[in-house]
Amino acid sequence: MNFVGIDMGSTCSKLVALNEAKEIVYKEVVPTGWNCVETAETLLSHLEAQGIPKDAFRSVATGYGRVSIPFADKCITEISCHGKGAVAIFDEPDFTLIDIGGQDTKVIEIKGGSVKNFYMNDKCSAGTGRFLEIMAGTLGVDLNKLCELGRQSQNHVSISSMCTVFAESEVISLIGRGTDKADIAYGIVESIANKVKSQMGRVSSDPAHLRLSGGLCEVPFLLELLSEKLGGEVKTDPLARYAGAYGAALFASELK
Amino acid sequence: MSDLKLPEKFDEYAEGRKNGFLRVKAAKEAGKKVVGIFCTFTPVEVFDAAGLISVGLCGMSDETTADAERDLPKNLCPLIKASYGFALTEKCPYTYWSDLIVGETTCDGKKKMYELLGQLKDVYTMNLPQGPDRDYAKKMWAHEIRLLIDVVEKKFGIRVTDEQIREAAIKRNEFRRLKVELMELLSMDPAPISGYDMYKFLESMGFQFTVDDSIAAVKKLLGELKEQITSQPAAAGTGRKRILVTGCPIGGVLDKVVGSIEANGGQVVCYENCGGIKAARCFVDTDAEDIVEAIADAYLQIGCAVMDPNNRRKENIPELIKEFRVEGVVDATLQACHTYMIETYWIRKICEEAGVPYMSLETDYSQSDKGQIDTRIAAFIETI
Structure with missing residues (x-):
């Protein structure tokens, strides 16, 4: 019997499959696209290709598209799944997990190995991965390039609007004024870090135990800026992008 | 009674809404008067004593929000916008048939909305003291209730006794x-x-x-x-x-x-x-x-x-x-x-x-x- 976790986010869908010993035997990221049900079927066919047919696994779905995965045995929210996955990945019981996702940013307080409290942004996309993507598009670069550009900034500028739409016009006016691209990029990444900082205020956290999960954990400059703003090193892990799916797979292994 | 006219767009309304309008209309045809209220602070005992029907008018859907935003700011409480919007569009039977609307100063947004609502309906706003532990708070609110009794007596030509x-x-x-x-x-x-x-x-x-x-x-x-x-x-x-x-x-x-x-x-x-x-x-x-x-x-x-x-x-x-x-x-x-x-x-x-x-x-x-x-x-x- 295998245990499968699927984290269907607004931008990417992550899948983790475990064996009986709860070791990861397969993982992947695919774009969610516009049709969640179709994406779920694609993932199912990939599992089969890996020798994990439909009747040989139990599964838990999470993420905003969790209800669109017809073969999932159970749906659990991404808060609980990220918490559980991160506890396993970082192998420690008490820390604050920051997850910058496609359409929302979550700050999750972990105590004694389980979720104690969390804060999640409301409906707007301010401070999320989507915000970074849109801003990168405005500057004509991709997300990783945007963050690397930011590192080269000599004269920091700040983007004061948190609203994606307003921030975009702010960026456009900076471009119009001839501001250096690297300086604008810095302002964009910094605004994400500031937003996370204000969200951190809503839960109690220890600067000595900060961890990042989600798609942006592979962006070193964001980690550096976050660490600087939050007053403590923000650590991550190559697996952290899969935290939600990993947690879901672990929940699946506990299903009766 | 010929002066009880249904809203212009009545025929376009859904069944439930039509019934609401007809239900209140029937009560009014039987001689009842209707007071619209918004808040749990409104002393409904006064209306009961006067034999008036009192109904809650707090708007509870965003159906009329866009209409309300013609006059009210977008970044305002949805309840205030909805309440005003339903009055403006004549879609709420209770607001529509209210002979008198009694508001109170329980929030700044509502208070100022009532001023606008006063252009559409007969609105009276009570002044609620906001320091409940001040020695004058109870006296002030009691005085406000007496003022309300006067308003009701004058409006409906009746006497309301303490008994x-x-x-x-x-x-x-x-x-x-x-x-x-x-x-x-x-x-x-x-x-x-x-x-x-x-x-x-x-x-x-x-x-x-x-x-x-x-x-x-x-x-x-x-x-x-x-x-x-x-x-x-x-x-x-x-x-x-x-x-x-x-x-x-x-x-x-x-x-x-x-x-x-x-x-x-x-x-x-x-x-x-x-x-x-x-x-x-x-x-x-x-x-x-x-x-x-x-x-x-x-x-x-x-x-x-x-x-x-x-x-x-x-x-x-x-x-x-x-x-x-x-x-x-x-x-x-x-x-x-x-x-x-x-x-x-x-x-x-x-x-x-x-x-x-x-x-x-x-x-x-x-x-x-x-x-x-x-x-x-x-x-x-x-x-x-």
């Missing part, structure tokens, strides 16, 4: 007592009724034409629930998480908030909001020498966020947590309601001290945040 008001207060107390008894049934595990159905029922009381009708309706439901409790042997606990809901009036976000709580393994066991237990437990001392002052005193016990300081709410919530064996508190606030938004600070603190998980939600009447609210509520219940 009539005392009788009305006795009856309202009876209604309050029954409502409290009903709400206390939710302290059972399993609760005999969902929190959603309980709220819908309490809300429907705002549209009864007389207190007697309200009393009869509560008695009927109480009887049914008690019968159900005795006829069905109590199962062991349901495992549903017991949630207290507090914050702003939630009629307009009931599906999004309470619907989600109960669809995700929770049971709302107590409403501390306006329509819930908070105001229902404020009884009038009907033996008091000055009945108007006694009414003023009772209403000033309501722990509303407009009060400064609002100690009553801070004292009440820990007691309710114990009484209803609450396992989680959901503080639902409406966009741009500064007073309740800021008080989330205290309520969070109080819940932390009581060792009960707490979550605050800010929302409006739109459906755009439905998915996120649902995820947050589901995650909150998972963590309890």
Whole structure:
């Protein structure tokens, strides 16, 4: 019997499959696209290709598209799944997990190995991965390039609007004024870090135990800026992008 | 009566809305007069004593929000916008047929909206004291109630005596007592009724034409629930998480908030909001020498966020947590309601001290945040 976790986010869908010993035997990221049900079927066919047919696994779905995965045995929210996955990945019981996702940013307080409290942004996309993507598009670069550009900034500028739409016009006016691209990029990444900082205020956290999960954990400059703003090193892990799916797979292994 | 004209667009309305209009029209044709109200601070005893129908006019959907935003700012409480919008578009039968609308200064947004509403309807605004512990607060509110009595007497050409008001207060107390008894049934595990159905029922009381009708309706439901409790042997606990809901009036976000709580393994066991237990437990001392002052005193016990300081709410919530064996508190606030938004600070603190998980939600009447609210509520219940 295998245990499968699927984290269907607004931008990417992550899948983790475990064996009986709860070791990861397969993982992947695919774009969610516009049709969640179709994406779920694609993932199912990939599992089969890996020798994990439909009747040989139990599964838990999470993420905003969790209800669109017809073969999932159970749906659990991404808060609980990220918490559980991160506890396993970082192998420690008490820390604050920051997850910058496609359409929302979550700050999750972990105590004694389980979720104690969390804060999640409301409906707007301010401070999320989507915000970074849109801003990168405005500057004509991709997300990783945007963050690397930011590192080269000599004269920091700040983007004061948190609203994606307003921030975009702010960026456009900076471009119009001839501001250096690297300086604008810095302002964009910094605004994400500031937003996370204000969200951190809503839960109690220890600067000595900060961890990042989600798609942006592979962006070193964001980690550096976050660490600087939050007053403590923000650590991550190559697996952290899969935290939600990993947690879901672990929940699946506990299903009766 | 020929002067009772239905709205211009009446024929386009859905069946339910048409029936609402016809129901009030029939009452008015029988000679009844209608007073529209917005808030639990409004001393309805005055209208009962005057033989007037009083109905709640708080807007509860975003159907007319766009219309309201022609005159009101976008970044305003959805309840205020909806209430104004329904008056503007003639889509609410109760607003439409109101002979008099009585508001109060319970929030700045409403207060200024009433000024605009005054162009469409006959509006009278009571001035609510906001320092409930000041020595003049009770005197001031009693004086305001007397001014309201004058307004009602002049408007409808009647006399309202203190004795009539005392009788009305006795009856309202009876209604309050029954409502409290009903709400206390939710302290059972399993609760005999969902929190959603309980709220819908309490809300429907705002549209009864007389207190007697309200009393009869509560008695009927109480009887049914008690019968159900005795006829069905109590199962062991349901495992549903017991949630207290507090914050702003939630009629307009009931599906999004309470619907989600109960669809995700929770049971709302107590409403501390306006329509819930908070105001229902404020009884009038009907033996008091000055009945108007006694009414003023009772209403000033309501722990509303407009009060400064609002100690009553801070004292009440820990007691309710114990009484209803609450396992989680959901503080639902409406966009741009500064007073309740800021008080989330205290309520969070109080819940932390009581060792009960707490979550605050800010929302409006739109459906755009439905998915996120649902995820947050589901995650909150998972963590309890």
